[in-house]
Amino acid sequence: MTDQYFYPNIWGRGILTSAEDILGEKGLNALLNLVGLAEYIGNHPTDNIQKAFPFEHVAKLQQGLYDMYGAKGARVFALRGGEETFQYSLAKYDKVQRAGRAAMGLGSFELRTRLGLQFFAKFFNSVSDQVVRITEDDTYYYWRIEICPMCWERHSDEPICHLGIGVLRAAAKWATDKTFRIQEIECIGMGGEACVYAMDKQPLD
Numbered sequence: 001m002t003d004q005y006f007y008p009n010i011w012g013r014g015i016l017t018s019a020e021d022i023l024g025e026k027g028l029n030a031l032l033n034l035v036g037l038a039e040y041i042g043n044h045p046t047d048n049i050q051k052a053f054p055f056e057h058v059a060k061l062q063q064g065l066y067d068m069y070g071a072k073g074a075r076v077f078a079l080r081g082g083e084e085t086f087q088y089s090l091a092k093y094d095k096v097q098r099a100g101r102a103a104m105g106l107g108s109f110e111l112r113t114r115l116g117l118q119f120f121a122k123f124f125n126s127v128s129d130q131v132v133r134i135t136e137d138d139t140y141y142y143w144r145i146e147i148c149p150m151c152w153e154r155h156s157d158e159p160i161c162h163l164g165i166g167v168l169r170a171a172a173k174w175a176t177d178k179t180f181r182i183q184e185i186e187c188i189g190m191g192g193e194a195c196v197y198a199m200d201k202q203p204l205d
């Protein structure tokens with residue numbers, strides 16, 4: 001079964017809109033034709049939070065960008081798509097935004113960062129079928145996606161879930177107003193158990 005896991009519609013919409021911002025309408029349509037998703041041409045997912053955008057489609061779009069623009073190009077699209085998707089979510093889940101601010105409170109920087117990550121992991125788990133868990137050691141926070149849409153049924157020699165880096169970067173920036181180095185260090189697409197992002201505990205700025 002490939003149609004049992006879903007992202008909320010607005011995330012699918014965010015991915016398409018951000019691709020269109022860079023590629024233009026024609027470019028996006030070419031991408032949609034290439035990956036067999038012509039159903040979305042002129043018909044983007046509805047602007048709502050219903051869980052109806054299949055993981056399979058997330059993966060196909062990421063793969064299409066990779067096929068058209070190579071690893072580097074795909075990464076640029078995915079980072080931007082991830083950031084836009086996060087911004088869309090904030091706009092849509094207004095209560096979440098306030099709850100997030102309240103949850104993070106006024107503690108130390110490290111505490112706020114940790115609470116922010118935990119908050120977003122819980123949030124993402126509740127609004128989509130993606131499953132995220134947070135762990136940490138002295139140097140890194142680890143954002144572990146155990147059911148991942150980005151590499152869904154894909155195989156690769158390198159990590160390919162760049163969209164998640166964009167989302168995570170935007171979430172960390174929103175929570176702390178800082179930029180962090182984030183790398184995907186393990187990927188289900190490479191045969192890993194989870195897609196794991198290591199985020200430096202020390203921000204870059």
Ligand SMILES: [Zn+2]
Nearest residue numbers: 148151161195
């Ligand atoms: Zn993945």
